[in-house]
Amino acid sequence: MTLLDINNVSxxxxxxxxxxxxxxxxxxxxxxxxxxxxxxxKSTLLRAIAGILPVSAGRISLDGEDIxxxxxxxxxxxxxxxxxxxxxxxxxxxxxxxLLTGAYRKRPGSWNLEAVYELFPWMGERRKLGAxxxxxxxxxxxxxxxxxxxxxxxxxxxxxxxGLSPAIVKxxxxxxxxxxxxxxxxxxxxxxxxxxxxxxxxxLCLLEGRTMLAxxxxxxxxxxxxxxYFGAV
Ligand code: ATP
Numbered sequence: 001m002t003l004l005d006i007n008n009v010s011x012x013x014x015x016x017x018x019x020x021x022x023x024x025x026x027x028x029x030x031x032x033x034x035x036x037x038x039x040x041x042k043s044t045l046l047r048a049i050a051g052i053l054p055v056s057a058g059r060i061s062l063d064g065e066d067i068x069x070x071x072x073x074x075x076x077x078x079x080x081x082x083x084x085x086x087x088x089x090x091x092x093x094x095x096x097x098x099l100l101t102g103a104y105r106k107r108p109g110s111w112n113l114e115a116v117y118e119l120f121p122w123m124g125e126r127r128k129l130g131a132x133x134x135x136x137x138x139x140x141x142x143x144x145x146x147x148x149x150x151x152x153x154x155x156x157x158x159x160x161x162x163g164l165s166p167a168i169v170k171x172x173x174x175x176x177x178x179x180x181x182x183x184x185x186x187x188x189x190x191x192x193x194x195x196x197x198x199x200x201x202x203x204l205c206l207l208e209g210r211t212m213l214a215x216x217x218x219x220x221x222x223x224x225x226x227x228x229y230f231g232a233v
Contacts, residue, residue: 079153102149109151
């Protein structure tokens with residue numbers, strides 16, 4: 001059965017339809033990239049899936065269960081975890097305390113502090129360090145670890161690479177296979193088209209809240225994706 005089924009969803013910011021009649025299916029173990037320029041509606045889409053924003057039309061189901069009206073809290077319990085844009089760590093807490101906030105509403109599964117420290121060994125060694133003492137890339141890794149602590153079935157990642165160097169971005173993306181191995185799907189927003197296509201199984205390009213192009217990442221041609229990105233198709 002499809003893990004996440006988004007069916008004709010629209011999301012408004014007042015008069016603006018930021019996401020329009022959007023449909024997508026994500027299967028268990030899949031990596032799906034959402035590509036698009038600034039303002040295309042990518043964050044709005046992820047926030048609607050997490051339940052932070054209400055939809056104005058359509059339906060979202062997880063494993064066949066309609067979650068459209070559920071609170072973000074209930075959705076975490078069912079297996080939707082989000083790594084928000086800008087990481088949003090708790091500034092007054094240590095690395096370990098930040099990770100533990102992710103386990104507040106936890107499903108059974110293999111992710112715990114030990115498993116996260118195995119994924120990012122430096123994190124365990126510096127577990128007592130305050131979140132503000134970390135670099136941007138380290139904060140991003142902690143935000144991913146925190147989301148994994150709830151044992152999600154699907155991990156939503158918003159703009160992982162924002163403000164980070166390509167080498168750091170590559171290092172952080174290198175943990176995705178391990179996340180997939182744990183039985184979790186990944187739906188991620190990425191502005192860097194080649195980065196997105198190199199990580200994802202499937203990719204789609206959003207423009208003004210609508211899907212302009214979608215398909216298996218290996219079959220999407222860079223020029224076509226870039227044209228969709230800029231609205232030239
Ligand atoms: P970015 O990469 O800049 O975050 P995005 O693709 O994630 O872009 P969204 O942030 O989802 O795009 O924004 C989609 C549209 O909705 C934009 O036109 C944006 O200006 C508008 N928008 C986003 N958040 C709000 C809000 N809270 N109130 C009003 N309009 C908003």
